[in-house]
Amino acid sequence: MRPKQRQLKIIDMLRRTGRVNVDELTTEFNASAETIRRDLSVLAHSGKIQKVHGGALLPSNQQGEGPFQQRMAENIAAKRIIAEKASKLISAGDTLLIDTGSTTLIFAEEIAAIKDLTVITNSAEIAKIIATVENNSTVFLLGGKYNSDNRQTLGAMLIAQLEQFHVQHTVLTVGSLNAQVGAADFNAEEAIVARAMLQRAKNSILLVDSSKFNSAGSFVVGKLEKFDQLVCDMEPDHVLKMALKEAKVALI
Amino acid sequence: MRPKQRQLKIIDMLRRTGRVNVDELTTEFNASAETIRRDLSVLAHSGKIQKVHGGALLPSNQQGEGPFQQRMAENIAAKRIIAEKASKLISAGDTLLIDTGSTTLIFAEEIAAIKDLTVITNSAEIAKIIATVENNSTVFLLGGKYNSDNRQTLGAMLIAQLEQFHVQHTVLTVGSLNAQVGAADFNAEEAIVARAMLQRAKNSILLVDSSKFNSAGSFVVGKLEKFDQLVCDMEPDHVLKMALKEAKVALI
DNA sequence: ATAAAAACTGTTTAAACGGTCAATAGTTTT
DNA sequence: AAAACTATTGACCGTTTAAACAGTTTTTAT
Numbered sequence: 016m017r018p019k020q021r022q023l024k025i026i027d028m029l030r031r032t033g034r035v036n037v038d039e040l041t042t043e044f045n046a047s048a049e050t051i052r053r054d055l056s057v058l059a060h061s062g063k064i065q066k067v068h069g070g071a072l073l074p075s076n077q078q079g080e081g082p083f084q085q086r087m088a089e090n091i092a093a094k095r096i097i098a099e100k101a102s103k104l105i106s107a108g109d110t111l112l113i114d115t116g117s118t119t120l121i122f123a124e125e126i127a128a129i130k131d132l133t134v135i136t137n138s139a140e141i142a143k144i145i146a147t148v149e150n151n152s153t154v155f156l157l158g159g160k161y162n163s164d165n166r167q168t169l170g171a172m173l174i175a176q177l178e179q180f181h182v183q184h185t186v187l188t189v190g191s192l193n194a195q196v197g198a199a200d201f202n203a204e205e206a207i208v209a210r211a212m213l214q215r216a217k218n219s220i221l222l223v224d225s226s227k228f229n230s231a232g233s234f235v236v237g238k239l240e241k242f243d244q245l246v247c248d249m250e251p252d253h254v255l256k257m258a259l260k261e262a263k264v265a266l267i
Numbered sequence: 268m269r270p271k272q273r274q275l276k277i278i279d280m281l282r283r284t285g286r287v288n289v290d291e292l293t294t295e296f297n298a299s300a301e302t303i304r305r306d307l308s309v310l311a312h313s314g315k316i317q318k319v320h321g322g323a324l325l326p327s328n329q330q331g332e333g334p335f336q337q338r339m340a341e342n343i344a345a346k347r348i349i350a351e352k353a354s355k356l357i358s359a360g361d362t363l364l365i366d367t368g369s370t371t372l373i374f375a376e377e378i379a380a381i382k383d384l385t386v387i388t389n390s391a392e393i394a395k396i397i398a399t400v401e402n403n404s405t406v407f408l409l410g411g412k413y414n415s416d417n418r419q420t421l422g423a424m425l426i427a428q429l430e431q432f433h434v435q436h437t438v439l440t441v442g443s444l445n446a447q448v449g450a451a452d453f454n455a456e457e458a459i460v461a462r463a464m465l466q467r468a469k470n471s472i473l474l475v476d477s478s479k480f481n482s483a484g485s486f487v488v489g490k491l492e493k494f495d496q497l498v499c500d501m502e503p504d505h506v507l508k509m510a511l512k513e514a515k516v517a518l519i
Numbered sequence: 520a521t522a523a524a525a526a527c528t529g530t531t532t533a534a535a536c537g538g539t540c541a542a543t544a545g546t547t548t549t
Numbered sequence: 550a551a552a553a554c555t556a557t558t559g560a561c562c563g564t565t566t567a568a569a570c571a572g573t574t575t576t577t578a579t
Contacts, residue, residue: 018557034272037535047559052536067271068535068566075275139391139408146415156391156420158410158428163398166391168408172431176410176424270567289525299569304526320576321525 036070093248098122115167116188185216191232194258199232206234225249285343288322345500350374367419368440437468443484446510451484458486477501
């Protein structure tokens with residue numbers, strides 16, 4: 016394992032747990048304590064972390080409640096790759112609809128630096144991420160029944176509000192993607208919201224990591240034709256790839 | 268657990284409660300009293316806290332980080348008293364409208380334990396507090412333009428949503444209160460939202476600490492007659508007291 | 520005034536740090 | 550393909566830090 020990789024992983028662990036210990040990391044990476052300390056020194060020097068005796072913490076400016084979903088999220092590396100690719104599709108001044116999800120959360124971090132955005136979302140966490148950065152962006156938080164698990168709002172009120180918007184991009188994540196049914200979720204209410212968002216945008220971007228391929232959620236968000244761009248971390252299999260081509264979905 | 272981390276948590280606890288005790292902290296962190304005292308000494312030396320016998324307090328002139336945190340720190344003790352008194356007015360099963368403010372935030376913490384509430388608010392922070400506790404409560408988060416300073420939503424969209432509700436209690440805080448103009452805010456948009464909330468409830472509760480008496484905000488929320496109950500930490504002066512009696516506002 | 524609780528001080532032990540250096544792995548040059 | 554070079558790693562070891570223990574002093578409350 017290369018130092019860069021380790022250091023990225025260390026940051027991800029930190030974001031999840033809030034602290035890391037040197038000896039934890041030595042067993043995690045099968046490396047000596049000195050190597051770990053060297054990594055921590057590098058990260059500390061560039062301000063990414065804060066070194067303390069025995070390990071490291073998040074720097075004090077982002078200490079406290081980090082993106083909570085990220086803590087429980089799997090596959091962070093893959094999701095970050097996806098989010099980074101997707102962020103290239105967005106330019107300064109764009110208007111976006113973003114739904115709730117661990118991948119869209121990381122996506123929000125990636126685009127937070129882009130200027131003059133207008134972001135409309137039902138995720139309190141995403142709203143916070145975008146609005147906290149000084150970049151002249153505007154955030155609309157959609158109202159509705161509040162769900163503490165994901166810090167998102169849902170329900171009929173939200174659908175009504177969506178009708179007041181028409182935007183350039185809708186950015187969605189879903190629980191499953193396959194050639195026959197298209198994109199589908201495992202939660203009915205989230206699927207309804209996603210479907211509504213899909214209708215309010217000129218361009219629709221779907222973010223999925225490879226673990227979602229060919230599983231089958233029960234609540235359909237939309238067929239493949241409904242989407243314009245699919246961003247993922249790995250090549251889908253042949254069947255799905257052909258189906259995407261058929262549906263004129265750009266693969267990124 | 269590392270010293271830095273403990274110290275950060277101690278400050279966090281202080282900001283929430285206004286005071287910490289050494290023995291509380293020893294059980295909290297499973298550390299000896301000396302260790303805690305050392306932490307307190309470090310924090311006191313850097314001016315973050317103020318040591319007293321048995322524990323520590325927030326320093327009298329708190330140099331806060333953000334405007335939000337700063338206002339939270341002012342008068343915490345008074346605000347907690349107010350919030351506790353006000354929480355007695357709420358029963359299980361009630362439906363409430365709550366606006367954004369540092370006092371209502373503490374109020375939300377106090378009522379979080381009450382069961383079967385329905386809470387409607389424009390504060391993402393209050394929504395989180397109520398929804399995180401397991402108490403069978405429902406939270407509606409009102410949508411609108413998101414303001415990162417206070418983690419609240421504002422704007423025309425929000426007013427429209429409010430019309431869909433009619434509740435038992437509206438709980439408000441304002442920036443100023445005096446006999447002539449009544450309750451007023453220093454921010455136009457917040458005042459508009461407060462005024463709209465006031466119209467959607469049978470009973471209206473106003474929370475103000477004594478520092479707000481007889482100052483004058485520019486944006487009127489409502490005359491004294493509009494309110495049913497006023498909760499504060501100290502007796503108002505005679506003029507205001509008579510005016511309240513005249514306006515049939517119960518003083519708590 | 521006196522007892523109890525809490526704070527301070529110095530000491531001890533174990534763990535963690537940081538610097539140097541030689542060995543190894545990966546990369547580039549010849 | 551071999552050689553030279555660079556980056557990375559792990560071990561050694563004196564130094565620093567953290568935390569508990571014990572004894573003493575101060576503060577608080579009765």
